[in-house]
Amino acid sequence: MAFQSGIRHVYRELMSFSREQKCNYLSAKSYFDKSLVVNKDIHWLFILTFPNGGSTALAKLLLTASAATELSDNAEGQWLIPSLSANRKRWDRNHTIPPRKLRASWLDKIGSTENKPTLVVEKSPANMSRYRYILSTFSDMKCSLVTYTRDPYAVCASWHSRYGPDMIHETWLANDRPKPKSDEEYFGLLADIWLERAEMIIEARRHSVFDLSYEKFTRDIEGQMNKFKSFIPELNDMSHDAAVKVKDYLPQKISNMNEKHIKSLTREQRSSISKSLSKSPDILDELGYSLQ
Secondary structure (H helix, E strand, O other): OHHHHHHHHHHHHHHHOOHHHHHHHHHHHOOOOHHHOOOOOEEEEEEEEOOOOOHHHHHHHHOOOOOEEEOOOOOOHHHHOHHHHOOOOOOOOOOOOOHHHHHHHHHHHHOOOOOOOEEEEEOOHHHHHHHHHHHHHOOOOEEEEEEEEOOHHHHHHHHHHHOHHHHHHHHOOOOOOOOOOOHHHHHHHHHHHHHHHHHHHHHHHHHOOEEEEHHHHHHOHHHHHHHHHHHOHHHOOOOOOOOEOOOOOOOEOOOOOHHHHHHOOOHHHHHHHHHHHOOOHHHHHHHOOOOO
16 A cells, blocks of 8 residues: 555656656666667658648548557647757757757657557647757667658748747747848748758758658648558558547548638739748759749
């Protein structure tokens, strides 16, 4: 009885920890609990994607497979570790945390499962900033990398609609990067950010098993998902036509929302985006996009 009381006390103490304290606790615990170091039953599926790049719809579809699971409700494990997802830092390519801490935090979240092997769908956008570190951290488990791109005008429009200049500056940009002073500078900055992240995705393609775009996905869901299955057999029983809930939209069948987003941009805003994109035509060509 005293032992059970002690266990309950430890549990209550653990639940009262901040998320970062819990991560530190799990990291220390992993020296004694090998389940927090490696799990050979897990297959990690890392999807490198833009924020607001349409990856939630893709992930929701993948998660209809019986063997698939996620680290959080939005399949973005970065939010489990505050020091990894901190404002400004999460997009810093030089910012990492101890590998033991990352492994322990994510493996603890997965825990035991009846489905073996378990496919973990992980799509934190900022993973693209440190994908080599992540692949190295989980190198003793099965890992697959997929890249996922989307039209720059649609992405920039979505960033503007969902975040705006203040949040973009306060959460994504390095401290020494100035806040845009005009609408033209702001939309040019959004395009610059898209280019920076597109360059990271292009770099990661040499390590990917499958390169997909939002446009191809929404145009031919069944065909693209069959390609997915050829690389990731755990997806064999996934649904091709499930209604999925994305952000604050009601559950619905997947469709291409690019036109709707791009129409929200004014001619001047599109012009500012185009002006920045025109500086790197090779990146656009590589990913199959063009100026508007």
